[in-house]
Amino acid sequence: MTLRHVAVIGAGIVGATIGWRIAARGVRVTVIDKAEPGSGASSHSFAWINAGAKEPVGYHNLNRRALEMWPRFAELLDGEVGLRWGGKVSWEAEPGAAEKLVARVRQLQSWGYPSRLVSAEELAELEPSLDVGPVAAAEYSENEGQVEPQLVVDACIRRLEQYPNIVIGAIVEGLERRADGAIRAVLTDAGRLPCDAVVLAAGVDTTALAALAGVNVPQAQSPGVVIRTTPLPPLLPNIPVVYAPPLGDGRREIHLRQCADGSFMIGEGDQESLAEDDSQAHADDLLARAGRYLPGLAGARAIPVPVGWRPMPLDGYPALGFAPGAPNLYVALTHSGVTLAPVVSQLAALEICDGVRADAVLGPYRPERFANLTEQQRSEMPHPRAGHR
Ligand SMILES: Cc1cc2nc3c(=O)[nH]c(=O)nc-3n(C[C@H](O)[C@H](O)[C@H](O)COP(=O)(O)OP(=O)(O)OC[C@H]3O[C@@H](n4cnc5c(N)ncnc54)[C@H](O)[C@@H]3O)c2cc1C
Incomplete structure (x- = not known):
C-alpha cells in the first residue's frame, strides 16, 4: 500500500x-x-542524555546508539536545541553506596562505556564550583550530556x-x-x-x-518531581550533569543541571522513588540541599513544578x-x-x-x-x- x-x-x-x-x-x-x-x-524531564543508567546491555546499547546520534540529529533539526556535552559526575559518601557505584562503573567499563572512577581531588578539579564534601567513591562519564526537550x-x-x-x-x-x-x-x-x-x-x-x-x-x-530555579549566571562550566549523595538518613541523592536559560533543574532519587510532593516547601528543601554541593545556588529562588508522570x-x-x-x-x-x-x-x-x-x-x-x-x-x-x- x-x-x-x-x-x-x-x-x-x-x-x-x-x-x-x-x-x-x-x-x-x-x-x-x-x-x-x-x-x-x-x-x-530532567533531560539528561545517558546510557550509563540503563541495563541490560541490549537496552544500554540502544541508549548509547541514541547518545551517539544526538549531535547529527541536532544538526539536522537546524536550530539551537540546548545540546550540551561535558559528561556527568556522581559520587557517594557512604561505604555501602560507594561499593555499588564502583561495581556499576566496572560493569559499564566491561561494556566499553567511557565511565571511570576518579579520586576526590580529580572530582573537585573536574568541576571546581562544586563543594563535594566527603567522597567514598566518585565516577565520571565523559560522554553524557543534556538537551532542552x-x-x-x-x-x-x-x-x-x-x-x-x-x-x-x-x-x-x-x-x-x-x-x-x-x-x-x-x-x-x-x-x-x-x-x-x-x-x-x-x-x-x-x-x-x-x-x-x-x-x-x-x-x-511513575510520578516524578523536578523543580526549577530562577536563572543564574553559568555555575557548571565544565560538567553539565551532577549526581550528589543523599544528605542524611532516608534522604535520596540529588541531581542538578543548569538549563540553557540559566535556571537550574533539581530532582532527587530515580524512577523507583516515586515523588509526588510538588509543594513550595519541598522545592525550597531541594534547593537548600543542592546548595550544600553548589554554593553558587545561594542567590536563587526555588520554583515548584507540578508532578510529572513518566510514560x-x-x-x-x-x-x-x-x-x-x-x-x-x-x-x-x-x-x-x-x-x-x-x-x-x-x-x-x-x-x-x-x-x-x-x-x-x-x-x-x-x-x-x-x-x-x-x-x-x-x-x-x-x-x-x-x-x-
Ligand atoms: C520527572 C521526569 C524526569 C525525567 N528525566 C529524564 C531524563 O533525565 N532523561 C530522559 O531521557 N528522559 C527522562 N524522562 C522521560 C522523558 O521525559 C519521557 O520519556 C519523554 O518526555 C516522553 O515523551 P512523549 O512524547 O512520549 O510524551 P509526552 O511529552 O507526554 O507527549 C505526549 C503528548 O500526547 C498528547 N496527548 C495525550 N493524549 C492525547 C489525546 N487524547 N489527544 C491528543 N493529544 C494527546 C499530550 O498532550 C502530550 O503532549 C523524565 C520524565 C519525567 C516525568
Whole structure:
C-alpha cells in the first residue's frame, strides 16, 4: 500500500520527532495534540542524555546508539536545541553506596562505556564550583550530556508547519477501524482525520488510546518531581550533569543541571522513588540541599513544578512497533524518550515508511509482549529497574 498520510497522536518529544522524520521522507503527516506541543512529560524531564543508567546491555546499547546520534540529529533539526556535552559526575559518601557505584562503573567499563572512577581531588578539579564534601567513591562519564526537550519539539514543529499539518487543541477520542482492524481515521473533538497509518505517541495516555483499538499497552505509574530555579549566571562550566549523595538518613541523592536559560533543574532519587510532593516547601528543601554541593545556588529562588508522570511501559522498557490486531497502528511509548528520541524517531520512520522490521534492534521492545498478558503474568512482570532514567 502506498503511504500517503500518517496521523501522529501526541506532540511530545517522541511524537514530534517521529512526525518530523516521516515528513522529511516526503510523506504527508498530521500531528495532533490536545495541548501545547512539548507540554506533557517532555516539559517535566530532567533531560539528561545517558546510557550509563540503563541495563541490560541490549537496552544500554540502544541508549548509547541514541547518545551517539544526538549531535547529527541536532544538526539536522537546524536550530539551537540546548545540546550540551561535558559528561556527568556522581559520587557517594557512604561505604555501602560507594561499593555499588564502583561495581556499576566496572560493569559499564566491561561494556566499553567511557565511565571511570576518579579520586576526590580529580572530582573537585573536574568541576571546581562544586563543594563535594566527603567522597567514598566518585565516577565520571565523559560522554553524557543534556538537551532542552522544548527546543527540540519547537524545532520539529517549525519544520512540520511548512506543510502545514499540525492540529493543536484537538483531543483524540476515537479510532475508526476497518474490518481487518486497521485504522481508517482518527476521530477528534474537532473532526475526523482520514489516514493510512497512525503513530500513537500520546505518552501516559497511550494506554487508554491503544485500548480504543483493542491493543494492550499497560503502564506503571511513575510520578516524578523536578523543580526549577530562577536563572543564574553559568555555575557548571565544565560538567553539565551532577549526581550528589543523599544528605542524611532516608534522604535520596540529588541531581542538578543548569538549563540553557540559566535556571537550574533539581530532582532527587530515580524512577523507583516515586515523588509526588510538588509543594513550595519541598522545592525550597531541594534547593537548600543542592546548595550544600553548589554554593553558587545561594542567590536563587526555588520554583515548584507540578508532578510529572513518566510514560512508562509496565516492565520499564520501550513499546515500539506496529500493534497486534491493528496493523497500521504504530505504538511509540517509552521512558527515557529524551535520550532515545534520535533512534526511536529514525527507526519508527524506517519501519513505517519502508515497511521493514528493524527486529535486530527493536525485537525486544515490541508491543506484542503485552498482548495476551494474564493478571498473573502482569503482576510477575519485572518492574522498572532502579537506576533507569
Ligand atoms: C520527572 C521526569 C524526569 C525525567 N528525566 C529524564 C531524563 O533525565 N532523561 C530522559 O531521557 N528522559 C527522562 N524522562 C522521560 C522523558 O521525559 C519521557 O520519556 C519523554 O518526555 C516522553 O515523551 P512523549 O512524547 O512520549 O510524551 P509526552 O511529552 O507526554 O507527549 C505526549 C503528548 O500526547 C498528547 N496527548 C495525550 N493524549 C492525547 C489525546 N487524547 N489527544 C491528543 N493529544 C494527546 C499530550 O498532550 C502530550 O503532549 C523524565 C520524565 C519525567 C516525568
